[in-house]
Amino acid sequence: MTRTAHRTGRPMQVAALGATALLTxxxxxxxxxxxxxxPDGSASxxxxxxxxxxxxxxxxxxxxxxxxxxxxxxxxKAHPGTKVTFSFGGSDSLAASITGGAPADVFASASxxxxxxxxxxxxxxxxxATFVRNQLEIATLPGNPDKVSTLKDLTGSKLKVxxxxxxxxxxxxxxxxxxxxxxxxxxxxxxxxVKAALTKVELKEADAAxxxxxxxxxxxxxxEGVEFPESAEAVNDYPIVRLKxxxxxxxxxxxxxxxxxxxxxxxxxxxxxxxx
Amino acid sequence: MTPLxxxxxxxxxxxxxxxxxxxxxxxxxxxxxRTRGAPLPLLVPALVGVAFLTVPLVALLVRAPWxxxxxxxxxxxxxxxxxxxxxxxxAATAVSLVVGVPLAxxxxxxxxxxxxLVRALVTLPLVLPPVVGGVALLMALGRNGIVGTWxxxxxxxxxxxxxxGVVVAEAFVAMPFLVISVEGTLxxxxxxxxxxxxxxxxxxxxxxxxxxxxxxxxGIAAGAVLAWARALGEFGAxxxxxxxxxxxxxxxxxxxxxxxxxxxxxxxxLSLVLLxxxxxxxxxxxxRWMTAR
Numbered sequence: 001m002t003r004t005a006h007r008t009g010r011p012m013q014v015a016a017l018g019a020t021a022l023l024t025x026x027x028x029x030x031x032x033x034x035x036x037x038x039p040d041g042s043a044s045x046x047x048x049x050x051x052x053x054x055x056x057x058x059x060x061x062x063x064x065x066x067x068x069x070x071x072x073x074x075x076x077k078a079h080p081g082t083k084v085t086f087s088f089g090g091s092d093s094l095a096a097s098i099t100g101g102a103p104a105d106v107f108a109s110a111s112x113x114x115x116x117x118x119x120x121x122x123x124x125x126x127x128x129a130t131f132v133r134n135q136l137e138i139a140t141l142p143g144n145p146d147k148v149s150t151l152k153d154l155t156g157s158k159l160k161v162x163x164x165x166x167x168x169x170x171x172x173x174x175x176x177x178x179x180x181x182x183x184x185x186x187x188x189x190x191x192x193x194v195k196a197a198l199t200k201v202e203l204k205e206a207d208a209a210x211x212x213x214x215x216x217x218x219x220x221x222x223x224e225g226v227e228f229p230e231s232a233e234a235v236n237d238y239p240i241v242r243l244k245x246x247x248x249x250x251x252x253x254x255x256x257x258x259x260x261x262x263x264x265x266x267x268x269x270x271x272x273x274x275x276x
Numbered sequence: 277m278t279p280l281x282x283x284x285x286x287x288x289x290x291x292x293x294x295x296x297x298x299x300x301x302x303x304x305x306x307x308x309x310r311t312r313g314a315p316l317p318l319l320v321p322a323l324v325g326v327a328f329l330t331v332p333l334v335a336l337l338v339r340a341p342w343x344x345x346x347x348x349x350x351x352x353x354x355x356x357x358x359x360x361x362x363x364x365x366x367a368a369t370a371v372s373l374v375v376g377v378p379l380a381x382x383x384x385x386x387x388x389x390x391x392x393l394v395r396a397l398v399t400l401p402l403v404l405p406p407v408v409g410g411v412a413l414l415m416a417l418g419r420n421g422i423v424g425t426w427x428x429x430x431x432x433x434x435x436x437x438x439x440x441g442v443v444v445a446e447a448f449v450a451m452p453f454l455v456i457s458v459e460g461t462l463x464x465x466x467x468x469x470x471x472x473x474x475x476x477x478x479x480x481x482x483x484x485x486x487x488x489x490x491x492x493x494x495g496i497a498a499g500a501v502l503a504w505a506r507a508l509g510e511f512g513a514x515x516x517x518x519x520x521x522x523x524x525x526x527x528x529x530x531x532x533x534x535x536x537x538x539x540x541x542x543x544x545x546l547s548l549v550l551l552x553x554x555x556x557x558x559x560x561x562x563x564r565w566m567t568a569r
Contacts, residue, residue, distance in 0.1 A: 090537060096540065160437065162519065165534050165537070167534055167539075168537055187521070189518075189519025189520050190522075190526075190534075191519065191520060192533065192534060196515075200519070203414060203418060203420060204419060204420040205414065205420065
C-alpha cells in the first residue's frame with residue numbers, strides 16, 4: 001500500500017524539482033541577452049572613424065540609472081545605428097561580473113574602491129576618470145511626518161531606518177558619514193544596493209534611508225530629501241572606464257566622451273550629481 | 277550502500293552469477309550492462325547534461341579557499357547566518373505542515389467547484405520568480421500592505437525586517453512543494469481505508485488522524501524535506517520582504533550574495549556550507565523516499 005503511495009508521489013516530486021530547474025534556467029537566460037546581442041560594428045567603425053554602429057554595453061552603478069538611460073537615448077540619436085544596453089546594479093556585483101568575464105564595454109562605478117577591483121584584475125583599458133560625485137541625503141516619507149532634520153534624529157528613535165550594506169558604496173559612504181558625526185545607527189536592514197534601500201521608503205516599509213541625493217531626486221514626490229552637513233564627509237567619486245575586452249571600443253570611447261562632455265554633465269548635474 | 281543495492285538488482289536476472297558479478301568488479305560489470313543498452317544519441321546528450329549540472333558545483337570545490345576555510349567558517353557572522361537559516365527553514369516547514377497537509381487533503385479528497393483553480397493558485401509560488409513573491413508579500417503583509425496595515429494597527433505586528441518575516445517568505449515559496457507532494461500521495465492512497473474507518477464509527481477527522489495520516493506519512497516526510505530544502509535556499513523573497521540584518525533576517529543565501537560583493541572567497545566558503553547541507557538532505561531523501569525501484 002505504502003509502496004503505491006511512493007510511486008505516484010514520485011512524479012510529483014520530480015515535477016517539482018523540474019519546475020525549480022526550469023526556473024533557474026529562466027533566470028539565467030535573461031542575463032545572456034547582452035552576449036547574444038553581439039556588437040558587430042567594431043570592424044566597420046575602425047575602418048571609418050566617426051561612423052559608429054553596433055551595441056555598446058554599459059555596466060553602471062544603480063544610482064546612475066536615470067541619467068545614463070537619458071544619455072543612452074541621446075547617444076543613440078546622435079549615432080543612428082547604435083544601441084546602448086545597460087546593466088544597472090550594485091557596483092560591486094557589477095565589478096565581480098566584469099572580472100568574471102561578463103561582456104561589457106564600459107564600466108561606471110559608484111566608488112574608486114570598486115573600480116580598483118576591475119583595474120587590479122587588468123580588465124580596464126586606460127585610467128578611470130572621475131566624471132561625477134555624489135552626496136548622501138536622508139530620504140524620508142513624503143511630508144516628513146517624523147520631523148527628521150538631522151542625522152542624529154535617525155538614531156536611538158523608534159524610526160525604522162534602512163542603510164545600504166557596508167559592502168556596497170552607498171553603505172560605505174553612510175558609515176563614513178555616521179563616523180564623521182560620531183553617531184551609532186542600528187538600521188532594520190542592510191540593503192543590497194541604493195535603489196533597494198530607497199524602495200523600502202517608497203513603499204513606506206521603512207521611515208528613512210540614507211541614499212544618494214540623486215536617488216531622492218529621481219524618486220520624485222514619493223520621498224522627501226533631508227540634507228545633512230556630515231554628508232560632505234562622505235562624497236563618492238564616480239569613475240568611468242573603457243574595458244579591455246570591449247567588443248565595440250570606438251562606440252565605448254564615444255559614450256564615455258558623451259558622459260564627460262558639457263552636454264553629459266548637464267544631464268548628470270540635472271539629476272543631482274556634483275561636478276568632479 | 278546504494279551502489280551495492282543496484283548491483284544486486286542488475287545481476288538479479290542472472291541468478292547464480294550474482295556472486296561472481298560482485299566479485300569481479302561490480303562497477304565494471306554494471307557499466308557494461310547499462311551502456312550496451314544506451315544508444316549513443318541518447319548517451320552523449322545525457323552525459324552533457326550531467327556535466328552541465330555538476331561542473332559548476334565541482335568548480336566551487338576547486339576554487340574553494342581551503343586554507344583559509346576554517347577561519348572563514350568559524351566567524352560569528354557565518355554561524356549566525358547558518359543558525360538563522362536552519363531555524364527559519366524549520367519553522368517555515370512547520371508552518372507548511374500545519375497548513376499544507378490539510379490543504380492537500382482538501383484538494384485530494386473533497387470535490388468543490390473551482391478546485392482546479394485553487395490547486396493552480398496554491399502551486400503558483402512554485403513557478404513564480406521568488407522576487408515577485410517577495411513583492412507580493414510586501415503588498416499584502418507589509419506595513420502598508422492590504423493585510424499588513426490591519427495587522428499593524430490592531431496588533432502592532434509588522435512582518436518586514438523581522439525573523440518572522442523570513443519564515444513567512446520561506447513558507448510562501450516552500451509550501452507548494454509540500455502540498456504537491458502530499459496531494460499526490462493522497463490521490464494514490466486508497467480511500468476505502470478511510471471509508472472503512474468511517475463505517476466503524478470513526479468521525480472524518482479521527483479517520484484522517486488515525487488512518488490517513490499514517491498511510492501518507494512517507495509522502496508527508498518527502499514533501500517536508502523538499503519544502504525544508506527549498507526554504508533553506510530561499511533568497512529572492514527573503515531579501516525583498518524581510519530585508520537583510522545579521523542575526524535577524526540575514527540567512528545564508530543572503531550572506532553569500534552580500535559576501536560576493538566584497539569578499540568572493542568568503543562567498544565561496546559560505547556556498548560550500550549550503551552545498552554540503554543540501555547534498556546531505558537530498559542524499560537522505562533519495563535513500564529513503566526517492567530510490568528508483
